[in-house]
Amino acid sequence: MAGRIEARLAELGITLPRPSVPIANYVPWVKTGNLVVVSGQIPLVDGVVVVKGKVSWGVTIERATEGARICFINVLVHLKAACDGDLDRVRKIVRLGGFIAAPSEFTDHARVMNGASDLAVAVFGDEGRHARSTIGVPSLPADASVEVEGFFEIGW
Numbered sequence: 001m002a003g004r005i006e007a008r009l010a011e012l013g014i015t016l017p018r019p020s021v022p023i024a025n026y027v028p029w030v031k032t033g034n035l036v037v038v039s040g041q042i043p044l045v046d047g048v049v050v051v052k053g054k055v056s057w058g059v060t061i062e063r064a065t066e067g068a069r070i071c072f073i074n075v076l077v078h079l080k081a082a083c084d085g086d087l088d089r090v091r092k093i094v095r096l097g098g099f100i101a102a103p104s105e106f107t108d109h110a111r112v113m114n115g116a117s118d119l120a121v122a123v124f125g126d127e128g129r130h131a132r133s134t135i136g137v138p139s140l141p142a143d144a145s146v147e148v149e150g151f152f153e154i155g156w
Contacts (some may be wrong), residue, residue, distance in 0.1 A: 004086035009076075019077045022046050022139060028078040034091075036082040036152045040099065041074035042144035043067035052143045055102040055154045059145045061111055068098060068115030068151050071148035075116075076123070083154055092153040093120050093130040099147040109134040116148045 022028055022039070038135045043051040043066075051067030053059045058065075076087070083089040093152065098113035100106075113134040120128040140147050 003031050003091065004078040005087060005123060012119075012122060014073060014123075016073065016077050016080060017045070017117075020030075020047070029080050029082045031154075034155065035094075035154055036144060036150070036154055038075045038078045038082070038150045040147040040149040041071045041078070041095070042140065042142060043070040044074060045070060049142045049144050052146045054106075055100055055108075055145055056114060057103055058107045060105070061108055064100065064112045064145045065115035067144070067146040068113055068148055069119050071098075071142055071146055072116035072119050072150075073119060075148055077148045079150065080154055081116060082130075082152075089154045089156070090124065090152055091127060091155045093124060093128050093132070094151040095131040095155055096120065097149045098132070098134040098152075099137050099140060100134065101138065101143075101145050102136050104136070109136050112146060113148075144152055 026039055055064040083116050096116055098110050100109045
């Protein structure tokens with residue numbers, strides 16, 4: 001039987017994909033005590049980066065916002081693994097971090113990151129309200145336009 005969070009994902013039309021494999025020397029998540037840290041995830045769908053390039057230089061804000069949403073879905077995949085398959089163990093999204101590949105004159109990073117933040121609240125309700133950092137960068141792995149990482153409190 002699906003839990004509360006799995007049911008909410010289904011209501012939103014979201015099916016979690018298989019976890020992606022790290023592309024370098026790191027692990028996708030670390031659990032210590034009641035904290036799970038999920039490494040940065042890029043907008044991968046079926047192993048392909050679907051939102052590439054610099055925001056405002058060929059990538060619209062709307063497309064980058066969708067990319068941030070996809071990144072958060074990929075964060076959830078690894079969070080689920082860290083929670084032994086039970087997302088109902090998540091007590092609180094503590095913090096999301098977003099990295100937006102864009103030129104130095106771009107200043108709408110927060111709007112792009114809302115793609116992840118809005119989905120976090122849609123899925124987890126008040127437990128999804130989180131602290132956040134959103135940082136502009138000159139480039140990201142695999143030419144991704146956005147990357148999202150997360151810190152979560154879980155219960156046993």
